[in-house]
Amino acid sequence: MLTSTLLTLLPFMLLALAAAAYAHARLARHTVSAGGTRVVRALLLSTGFAFAAVSTLMFARAPLTQAVIAATSFGVVHVPAACILALKSARARHG
Numbered sequence: 001m002l003t004s005t006l007l008t009l010l011p012f013m014l015l016a017l018a019a020a021a022y023a024h025a026r027l028a029r030h031t032v033s034a035g036g037t038r039v040v041r042a043l044l045l046s047t048g049f050a051f052a053a054v055s056t057l058m059f060a061r062a063p064l065t066q067a068v069i070a071a072t073s074f075g076v077v078h079v080p081a082a083c084i085l086a087l088k089s090a091r092a093r094h095g
Contacts, residue, residue: 009068016075019082020048026085044081048074 024041031037055073060066 003065006065006068009072013068013072013075016072016079018075020044020075020078023078023082023085026089027081030085030088040081044078048077051077 023044027040028034028037031040052070052073056066056070060069
């Protein structure tokens with residue numbers, strides 16, 4: 001059964017993972033070269049996995065809690081990139 005903490009964290013996890021998916025889907029449109037896209041993806045993924053690992057080790061003991069915290073942490077790393085890409089897309093659409 002999910003605890004109230006996990007139920008509270010689930011919407012944040014879904015939003016953070018949506019930001020990660022959006023960032024990776026839009027990244028190629030806003031980088032100059034395929035090599036640049038690969039470098040940025042590698043940085044985002046490695047930073048996301050590292051932050052997920054540290055967060056999980058520091059804040060969770062139960063396996064389900066660890067999974068939710070890891071997924072949320074991974075996604076949170078992508079939020080700034082997703083915001084920047086959304087602003088670039090909006091700017092390109094409007095002028």
